Amino acid sequence: MERLLFDLSIAIERGKENETSPYPPDLKGKPGAYEFTSRLLEMNCPPDTILKQGMMPGMDRIGKKFADGIVFIPEILIAAKAMKAAMTLLKPYFDNGAVLRKGKVIIGTVAGDLHDIGKNIVCMVLEGAGWEVFDLGVDVTKEKFLASLNEHPESIICMSALLTTTMREMEKSVTTIKQAFPQTKIYLGGAPLTSDFADKIGADGYFPDPHSLSKHLTGNL
Amino acid sequence: MINKTFRFSTESLLPDISLILIEMGYSIPLADHYLSDLINDTLQQVRKHTRVQAGFIMLPKDSIKTQSNILFENRLLFEPGSIIMSQLQNVTSLAVFLATLGSDFDLWIKFVQQIDMLQAFVIDTIGSLMVEKAVDLLEEQISMQAMIRAEKCTNRFSPGYCQWLVDEQHQLFHLLPADFDWVKLQPSCLMTPLKSISGIIGLGKNVIKIPYHCAFCDNKSCYRRLKNRKGQ
Numbered sequence: 001m002e003r004l005l006f007d008l009s010i011a012i013e014r015g016k017e018n019e020t021s022p023y024p025p026d027l028k029g030k031p032g033a034y035e036f037t038s039r040l041l042e043m044n045c046p047p048d049t050i051l052k053q054g055m056m057p058g059m060d061r062i063g064k065k066f067a068d069g070i071v072f073i074p075e076i077l078i079a080a081k082a083m084k085a086a087m088t089l090l091k092p093y094f095d096n097g098a099v100l101r102k103g104k105v106i107i108g109t110v111a112g113d114l115h116d117i118g119k120n121i122v123c124m125v126l127e128g129a130g131w132e133v134f135d136l137g138v139d140v141t142k143e144k145f146l147a148s149l150n151e152h153p154e155s156i157i158c159m160s161a162l163l164t165t166t167m168r169e170m171e172k173s174v175t176t177i178k179q180a181f182p183q184t185k186i187y188l189g190g191a192p193l194t195s196d197f198a199d200k201i202g203a204d205g206y207f208p209d210p211h212s213l214s215k216h217l218t219g220n221l
Numbered sequence: 222m223i224n225k226t227f228r229f230s231t232e233s234l235l236p237d238i239s240l241i242l243i244e245m246g247y248s249i250p251l252a253d254h255y256l257s258d259l260i261n262d263t264l265q266q267v268r269k270h271t272r273v274q275a276g277f278i279m280l281p282k283d284s285i286k287t288q289s290n291i292l293f294e295n296r297l298l299f300e301p302g303s304i305i306m307s308q309l310q311n312v313t314s315l316a317v318f319l320a321t322l323g324s325d326f327d328l329w330i331k332f333v334q335q336i337d338m339l340q341a342f343v344i345d346t347i348g349s350l351m352v353e354k355a356v357d358l359l360e361e362q363i364s365m366q367a368m369i370r371a372e373k374c375t376n377r378f379s380p381g382y383c384q385w386l387v388d389e390q391h392q393l394f395h396l397l398p399a400d401f402d403w404v405k406l407q408p409s410c411l412m413t414p415l416k417s418i419s420g421i422i423g424l425g426k427n428v429i430k431i432p433y434h435c436a437f438c439d440n441k442s443c444y445r446r447l448k449n450r451k452g453q
């Protein structure tokens with residue numbers, strides 16, 4: 001079982017979705033995350049163990065390699081796809097409460113900004129780290145963040161922006177959210193942002209890449 | 222006022238596979254890269270989704286004065302900051318340009334994103350390189366115009382780079398020719414279509430073109446600086 005869990009983590013890290021998937025080329029024809037997960041389930045391995053000792057370590061390793069500049073966005077996307085494939089098998093266990101997520105994250109690109117690839121990568125990495133992610137998409141107004149937070153008041157908020165002009169929109173959103181939900185943690189990211197800016201507008205932190213945010217969130221649990 | 226619009230062919234803008242891989246972060250050797258097939262397939266489809274439009278307007282000779290700011294007919298036009306202004310000395314006219322790949326390109330990325338994020342990222346990267354290339358071609362055209370007028374050109378500069386506030390996109394858009402009406406500037410200064418680049422090039426008889434390098438600017442997180450540091 002231990003061996004299979006390790007194989008699953010490698011399949012996720014390398015982005016091997018299933019037996020027929022073309023990536024990575026050196027694992028062509030070999031079983032992937034989907035097959036390892038179904039074998040583990042057949043062997044009655046607890047789904048929570050599959051998630052925490054098989055899937056999450058794989059995603060964590062690739063996220064770290066990305067943050068360290070060893071791999072690039074494609075490797076993250078491939079790994080996330082493998083993770084998603086394996087997750088479909090765990091869905092019933094999430095639904096019946098046999099597997100618990102770490103918590104909820106609401107994420108969106110702020111109003112006036114339509115960039116979403118960076119934000120989508122953050123979603124994938126956080127999902128891979130065991131969080132339930134509500135992606136509000138792009139051009140998200142402060143009202144939309146608030147409405148979602150009213151629905152899921154225990155959530156963490158993540159905001160993304162790519163232009164300095166839309167960073168100003170972040171300030172408005174952070175102020176509004178903190179007024180209504182002072183306890184809610186708000187984290188920021190995107191190319192032109194800095195920690196200083198996050199501090200200045202009263203957010204709880206800036207992270208340059210999804211892995212460093214994920215590490216921070218897990219450390220805070 | 223000279224006003225020119227070009228419809229560069231998709232083929233003239235297509236990047237080769239190694240350039241795409243380098244843009245994604247990979248370094249040499251790139252032969253037989255595992256993404257090559259996917260990139261190749263995607264490149265075949267680009268033409269269907271691209272409507273390139275690139276153009277510039279050249280403000281009249283001697284209509285521009287530069288000191289600490291850019292004045293057009295003695296009225297303040299742009300305040301690009303000291304880094305860019307140091308390169309715009311002796312400029313007496315400006316070419317204001319815009320290049321875009323069109324809205325279908327954005328829709329294509331959006332559509333593919335729902336099916337395959339990896340291919341969507343490949344398309345996104347190709348798009349960024351293509352619109353940059355369209356600006357390279359525009360720059361050549363602007364240099365030709367300058368030569369005809371026995372003038373020289375500066376480097377190109379875009380709002381949002383080197384301390385120049387992206388807010389000044391508003392002034393820039395006022396100057397664009399009417400056939401760019403369909404390119405919209407959002408109140409946030411975001412251009413739609415997304416794969417668009419705007420900017421200016423200075424012209425003048427006594428302009429000195431200084432090869433641009435990052436020492437001019439102090440933005441530590443700018444991607445051009447990070448890229449140069451990686452030796453790309």
Ligand code: B12
Nearest residue numbers: 118160163164189190191207379381411412415418419444
């Ligand atoms: C490629 C690119 C372009 C392309 C395409 C843009 C696109 N995506 O469609 C083109 C060439 C068209 C372009 C145009 C322009 N660009 Co541009 N562009 C870039 C560049 C090089 C990369 C952006 C990108 O796609 N990155 C890849 C994605 C995956 O990264 P990302 O979104 O940043 O997300 C990552 C992290 O930031 C982080 N992250 C993101 N969100 C979040 C959220 C949280 C909570 C966390 C933890 C992390 C996180 O995780 C992601 C994965 O690591 C950046 C520079 C840079 N270093 O990022 C400039 C940049 C975004 N551009 C910039 C500018 C100014 C422009 C223009 C205005 C220039 C002009 N005048 O024409 C135009 C605007 C275009 C428009 N439509 O309005 C500036 C913006 C800053 C500013 N001054 O406002 C930047 C930052 C460059 C700079 N000066 O340093 N651009």
